[in-house]
Amino acid sequence: MGRAKLKRFNENSSRHNILQDDKPIYKHLKGNWNKDFFKVDQPITVEMGCGKGEYTVGLSKLNPNENFIGVDVKGDRLWVGSTMCIEEGIENAAFLRAQIQLIEDFFSEDEVSNIWITFPDPRPKDRDIKRRLTSPRYLEMYKRLLKREGWVYFKTDNQKLFEYTIEVLNERSDIQNLDYTFDLYTSEFVDDHHGIQTTFEKKYLAQGIKIKYLKFQFR
Numbered sequence: 001m002g003r004a005k006l007k008r009f010n011e012n013s014s015r016h017n018i019l020q021d022d023k024p025i026y027k028h029l030k031g032n033w034n035k036d037f038f039k040v041d042q043p044i045t046v047e048m049g050c051g052k053g054e055y056t057v058g059l060s061k062l063n064p065n066e067n068f069i070g071v072d073v074k075g076d077r078l079w080v081g082s083t084m085c086i087e088e089g090i091e092n093a094a095f096l097r098a099q100i101q102l103i104e105d106f107f108s109e110d111e112v113s114n115i116w117i118t119f120p121d122p123r124p125k126d127r128d129i130k131r132r133l134t135s136p137r138y139l140e141m142y143k144r145l146l147k148r149e150g151w152v153y154f155k156t157d158n159q160k161l162f163e164y165t166i167e168v169l170n171e172r173s174d175i176q177n178l179d180y181t182f183d184l185y186t187s188e189f190v191d192d193h194h195g196i197q198t199t200f201e202k203k204y205l206a207q208g209i210k211i212k213y214l215k216f217q218f219r
């Protein structure tokens with residue numbers, strides 16, 4: 001491991017806004033985020049696969065009366081979002097180092113008001129379909145975590161993953177208010193994404209790739 005990465009990992013251990021398995025609170029977060037971590041009862045939005053956490057940080061600044069949690073396995077990326085929050089004194093955002101397939105170990109039913117899925121790995125191989133963050137097993141988890149009328153927002157550069165996701169959603173009978181665009185920046189939804197661009201989004205935009213966006217609620 002490089003020295004810079006190691007330094008970030010060491011710093012993460014002493015940061016209050018990084019929740020990882022070396023912190024006592026880590027195993028007790030489920031159902032208790034507002035009471036024990038944020039210490040204020042506000043709607044919670046979770047960013048799945050947040051990387052450096054641009055949505056978690058950006059939305060927390062726009063919505064001080066809500067709480068935001070970015071989830072990723074990569075500690076060195078979470079360090080970046082954590083640093084932005086520390087430098088700007090943001091207290092309504094946190095970063096959870098965890099595998100999303102275990103997300104139900106960290107949130108209880110109805111604990112979450114909204115979910116953002118930002119540029120997830122496309123997992124193009126057939127054998128990896130189950131690992132796509134919009135595959136049926138993940139949708140079932142999101143449904144259990146979300147409050148009624150909670151929204152799922154999804155941004156991607158990847159045409160195939162986007163088409164796959166629309167197909168999966170259309171096959172279900174419990175989806176409502178599904179809206180989507182294959183070109184966010186020329187669409188009527190351009191204000192929906194709050195002008196926030198992630199690290200991966202910027203990379204794809206520079207390559208001239210159109211950004212796809214969708215949102216829906218579970219019934």
Ligand SMILES: C[S@@+](CC[C@H](N)C(=O)[O-])C[C@H]1O[C@@H](n2cnc3c(N)ncnc32)[C@H](O)[C@@H]1O
Nearest residue numbers: 049050051072073074099100118119198199200
């Ligand atoms: C393509 S990157 C996108 C990062 C960020 N959302 C962005 O748009 O810049 C995908 C991120 O998802 C994370 N990730 C992928 N699968 C995951 C899983 N099962 N659990 C937690 N994080 C995951 C990766 O570590 C990576 O940081």
